[in-house]
Amino acid sequence: MRIFVVNCGSSSIKYQLFDMADESVLAKGILERVGTKDAKLFHHNYISNVAIDKPVSARNHSVGLSVIIDALIDPEIGVLESVDQIDGVGHRVVHGGEQVTISSMIDEEILSIIHHNNALAPLHAPANISGIMAAGFAMPNAIQVAVFDTAFLATLPPRAYRYAVPASWYREHHVRKYGFHGTSHRYVTLRAAEILGKPVDQVNLITAHLGNGCSITAVARGKAIDHSMGMTPLEGLVMGTRSGDIDPAIVFYMQSRGMTAGQIDMALNKESGLLGLSEFSNDMRDLLAARDSGHEGAKLALEIFVYRLAKYIGSYHAILPGLDAIVLTGGIGENSAPIRWELCQQLAPLGILGDFALNETTIKGETGPITTEESPLPVLIIPTNEELMIARDTQRIVSGN
Ligand code: ADP
Secondary structure, eight states: OEEEEEEEOSSOEEEEEEETTTTEEEEEEEEESTTSTTOEEEEEETTTTEEEEEEOOOSSHHHHHHHHHHHHTOTTTOSOSOGGGOOEEEEEESOOTTTOOSOEEOOHHHHHHHHHGGGTSTTTHHHHHHHHHHHHHHOTTSEEEEEETTGGGGGOOHHHHOOSSOHHHHHHHOOSOOOSOHHHHHHHHHHHHHHHTSOGGGOOEEEEEESSSEEEEEEETTEEEEESOOSSTTSSSOOSSOOOSOOTHHHHHHHHTTOOHHHHHHHHHHSOHHHHHHTSOSOHHHHHHHHHTTOHHHHHHHHHHHHHHHHHHHHHHHHSSOOSEEEEEHHHHHHOHHHHHHHHHHTGGGTOOBOHHHHHHSOTTOOEESBOTTOSSOEEEOOOOHHHHHHHHHHHHHTTO
16 A cells, blocks of 8 residues: 655655555655745655655745645656656644544545644644645545644643633633644554553553754653643744744833734744854754853753753653653754753753663664663663654554544
C-alpha cells in the first residue's frame, strides 16, 4: 500500500510518499513560498537517490500540489507510473477543535468541522482545506484521511484545559486549551514505551518537542493529561519567535503605549521568544555559536529557554502519578547537545545524572538515553516522525480497521 502524506502550511507544502509494506520513504520533498513568484520545489527520490531543487510556478496550494504530483510521476525524478498507485492521502490538520479527537476519513462532515475551526487556526486551516480539496481532485481514487495535531491532547481533563476566565467564554466562544504537536507527542510516547519495555498504557512520561515551535506534554499511563500550548500555539515554553507564557495584561499595556492589537499579535508570534530576547536569531545553532563568541543577548535567551523548560518539567513531575522518563525531540531536542546538557544540570535535584559522552553523540537521528545507567530518571532522545504516524493512521483507515 502506498500512502502519500501531505502537510500544507500557510506558505509551504511538505510531503512524503511511503511504501507501507516496510514503511520505507519512496520520495520526500517540500514546495516553499507557495503563492509567490519565488516558489521552489525540493524533491528527493529515494529509490534512485536523486534530488532536485528548482523554481516552480505555484500560485496557490492547489497548483502547488499538482506540481508535486507531476514530480512523483515524472519519468526521471518520479517514483510512480500513475497517481492511481496511491491508496491513501494522509493530511496533517492543525485543529480538530472539540469535535474530532481521532484520525478520521475525510467526508463532508469532517470537512465542515475543519471549516468551522477556521477561526481557531486562521493561519493553517485555509491551507489545510485547500490541500484536501486539491488532493481529492488530483487523486480521486485515494481515500483521504485527516490526522489532527490536537487529537493526542483531547484526553486532557477539564482542570488542565479550562482557563480561569468567565465560564461563558468557554461555552459561547470555545475558549480553552487545545494543544498542538500532538502527533509528535504521540509518536515519541509509543517509541518511549517500546524502548522502556512497558505497555504504552503503563508508561508515565514528560515529552518535550523542541523545534522552532516548542511544547511539552505530561503523559500519564500513555495518555496526555497536561500540555503547554494553549488555545493557540503561543502559550507555554519560550520558542524560536513566540513568547510562550506572559502576563496577559502586557497586551493591554502595550496597547496603551500605542501598539495595535495586530502589531502585538505579530510581535508575540513572530518577533519574540529566542529572537526577541537575543535580538539576533531564532535559530538554536546560530545562538549557540553567538554565545560562544560572547553575545550577551544569546546568552540570556538560552538561559531563559532552559530555565523555563526546567520549570515546566518540574510542574509536570508534580502532577504525574510517576515518571519513567523525560523525552526530548524536535530539532533542538534531537541535536542541541549543549542545551540538553544545561537542562540535565538544571534538573539534577530531580535525580537526573547526565552522561556527557552519550549526550555529545546522541545526535542526528540517534535514539537513546543521555543519562548514566545510575540515573534514577532517564532523559531519552527520540527523533520524532510525525509523517510516519500520519501514514500509519491513514493505512489503518484505508484498510478499514
Ligand atoms: P520545526 O519546528 O520548524 O520543524 P525543527 O524541529 O527542525 O523545527 O527544529 C529547528 C530548531 O532545531 C532550530 O532552532 C535549529 O537551530 C535546531 N537545530 C537543528 N539542528 C541542530 C543542531 N545540529 N544543533 C543545534 N540545534 C539544531
